[in-house]
Amino acid sequence: MRRESDPNDLAEAMRQGALLANPALSRFDPMRRILVHDDFARGHCGWAQLVGNYEDTLDTMLPGYAQHTSAMLSTLAHWDAGSHGAVDSSYALKIATRPVLGAQNVAIKRLTMRHRGPIRFEAYVTYKPEASELRLGDTDVRSFGFLFDLQGGDKDADAARVMPHIRFLNADENGSAQRWQFKRSTTPFKPIGTENKTATHYHLAPKGWEDLAGGDQRLCYNEIATKVNWLYIVFDFDLQSMSALQFRCNDRVFDMSGFEPMVIPAMPNLWDMLNFAFFVEANADKRAFLYVDSVCISGDF
Amino acid sequence: MLPENITAILSRNEHWDGFAASEPYEAGWAREVVIFVRALKAPVGPQPIARVEMSPDGIHWMDEGSRIAMPTQKDGLACARVAHFGNFLRVAATFEEGSEARVLVTLHAKA
Numbered sequence: 001m002r003r004e005s006d007p008n009d010l011a012e013a014m015r016q017g018a019l020l021a022n023p024a025l026s027r028f029d030p031m032r033r034i035l036v037h038d039d040f041a042r043g044h045c046g047w048a049q050l051v052g053n054y055e056d057t058l059d060t061m062l063p064g065y066a067q068h069t070s071a072m073l074s075t076l077a078h079w080d081a082g083s084h085g086a087v088d089s090s091y092a093l094k095i096a097t098r099p100v101l102g103a104q105n106v107a108i109k110r111l112t113m114r115h116r117g118p119i120r121f122e123a124y125v126t127y128k129p130e131a132s133e134l135r136l137g138d139t140d141v142r143s144f145g146f147l148f149d150l151q152g153g154d155k156d157a158d159a160a161r162v163m164p165h166i167r168f169l170n171a172d173e174n175g176s177a178q179r180w181q182f183k184r185s186t187t188p189f190k191p192i193g194t195e196n197k198t199a200t201h202y203h204l205a206p207k208g209w210e211d212l213a214g215g216d217q218r219l220c221y222n223e224i225a226t227k228v229n230w231l232y233i234v235f236d237f238d239l240q241s242m243s244a245l246q247f248r249c250n251d252r253v254f255d256m257s258g259f260e261p262m263v264i265p266a267m268p269n270l271w272d273m274l275n276f277a278f279f280v281e282a283n284a285d286k287r288a289f290l291y292v293d294s295v296c297i298s299g300d301f
Numbered sequence: 302m303l304p305e306n307i308t309a310i311l312s313r314n315e316h317w318d319g320f321a322a323s324e325p326y327e328a329g330w331a332r333e334v335v336i337f338v339r340a341l342k343a344p345v346g347p348q349p350i351a352r353v354e355m356s357p358d359g360i361h362w363m364d365e366g367s368r369i370a371m372p373t374q375k376d377g378l379a380c381a382r383v384a385h386f387g388n389f390l391r392v393a394a395t396f397e398e399g400s401e402a403r404v405l406v407t408l409h410a411k412a
Contacts (some may be wrong), residue, residue: 043305051313058314058341070309072327077388079358091330098324132360287325 023088029234030298031120036109039294040073041089047071047292050106050277053200055193062190064104064202071095071107076291078131078226086293087124087230093292097282099130102142104204107292108277113153115301116240121146121276122296124230127170130287131225138221139171142283143181144290147203148237149275151266161270162242163203164261166212166235168219168249171283180215180249183208184260197269203262204279213258217249230293239274304412305330311392312406314341322393323406325359329388331410336392337380339405340372346400348373353381356389365390371402 015032019025024039038045052065074094076084086092097103129140145167152159165183170176185208192198220229236245242263244256276297280290311323328334336353348371354362367381371394383390392406 042302044307049310051310061314066314069311069324070307070326072309073330074327075329075388077327077329077358079360094327096324130360131358 025296027087027124027232028122028296029120030122030296031118031300032298033301034296034298035111035119036295036297039089040086040091040093040292044071044073044093045295046109047093047107047278048109050108053192053198055195055198060192062200062202064204065200067098067103068105069096069098071105074291076228080131081226084226084228086291095278095280095290095292097280097288099282099285099287101282101285102206103282103288104279106204106277106279108275111274111276112272113150113239113274115299118236118238118245118300120234120236120296120298121148122232122234122298123278124232124293125278126228126230126291126293127280128225128228128289128291129282129284130289132286133225135225136223137225137284137286139176140282140284140286141170141288142172142281143167143169144278144280146233146235147277147279148261149273149277150239150242151270151273152242154271159266159271160242161264161266161273162261163264164235164237164244164259165203166247167209167279168217169209178216178218180212180217180247180254181209182212182259183210184262186262186264189264199267201264212247213255215254217252219249228291306409306411309408309410310405311336311408312404315404315406316401317394317404318396318401320393320395322354323391325356325389325391326408327359327388328386328390328408328410330412332384333411334383334386334390335380335409336369336383336390337378337407337409338369338371338392340375340377340402341405342403343375344371344373344377344400344402347397348400348402349394349396351392351394353383354391354393355386356391357387359389362391362393
């Protein structure tokens with residue numbers, strides 16, 4: 001089923017020509033089949049609030065999830081310079097934390113797999129703290145990142161739930177950090193309610209992040225809190241072998257040989273799950289914002 | 302294309318007392334908004350009249366003029382219809398000493 005990218009193949013040459021001639025897609029490098037192309041000029045495009053699991057009462061939701069709020073469409077409106085706008089439309093998806101040190105927020109898209117093979121996740125993003133002070137605030141965002149939440153098929157002999165996580169640790173309690181990290185550990189599972197059908201774990205708990213080898217990168221932050229520059233990220237993951245293939249941010253390609261996703265036992269009602277999420281964390285008592293201009297998710301099939 | 306509309310959860314199972322407000326929400330694309338407040342648990346003490354507030358920047362807030370009488374019993378529902386608000390919206394309420402509520406605040410925006 002997999003089709004190699006051979007520019008001598010007429011169909012592949014036509015595909016590449018069509019992509020390059022399309023201003024909306026030319027800045028992406030998708031695999032053969034585009035599953036998702038969200039530019040947030042057409043709405044929220046199916047990026048939802050990540051709500052925590054619960055049963056009988058919302059009080060059973062873990063605090064890490066209870067803090068989440070809905071993502072919104074933003075023109076990056078600032079008090080001093082007005083709307084910044086996105087790459088090529090007025091709107092971007094805005095994921096905002098509460099104004100609390102360590103606060104997080106997540107937006108998620110939920111699909112299922114129709115083919116087990118390589119997929120590519122591309123996005124143009126930027127991050128900033130709320131411009132509530134007349135200072136740079138370059139260490140006020142702890143991190144931004146993305147994760148996949150995957151599970152094998154119901155007939156797989158060795159199905160597992162697999163969750164690759166990558167974040168850019170912008171700053172921590174020691175100040176500027178500026179390096180990419182991954183996470184292979186989560187918190188112990190906690191049963192929810194009394195029907196033995198729901199459990200929860202806090203996979204974005206602050207502990208357990210590990211540095212990606214050679215993963216230090218100084219990103220363009222700009223010089224005041226209301227100027228932003230858009231970053232390109234791309235992550236390839238093989239849904240067959242459940243392993244990472246490539247990660248790149250702008251002009252830097254990172255060695256993924258030491259990367260591992262979280263791997264946890266398969267859960268009873270998540271077969272073929274194919275979820276994608278963005279997250280952002282605050283490093284001060286100030287809202288941290290992750291803006292997503294556009295996303296392209298493609299598969300090699 | 303059909304006009305965008307979205308339901309956003311501004312405050313879910315939040316304990317409100319003293320001065321309380323939902324997080325800022327940007328809806329500059331929307332021409333109209335309805336905001337619902339539901340009491341998830343039995344409110345305690347006298348319940349205030351909440352205010353819809355708007356902001357030029359999400360940081361500085363002023364009264365938009367709409368009012369929401371906070372529900373006085375569990376699962377009680379109240380709402381406000383809002384238009385011509387610019388971009389940033391939130392709901393704010395000031396509870397007197399000893400009063401509190403557990404709220405679900407939802408915003409329903411339409412282009």
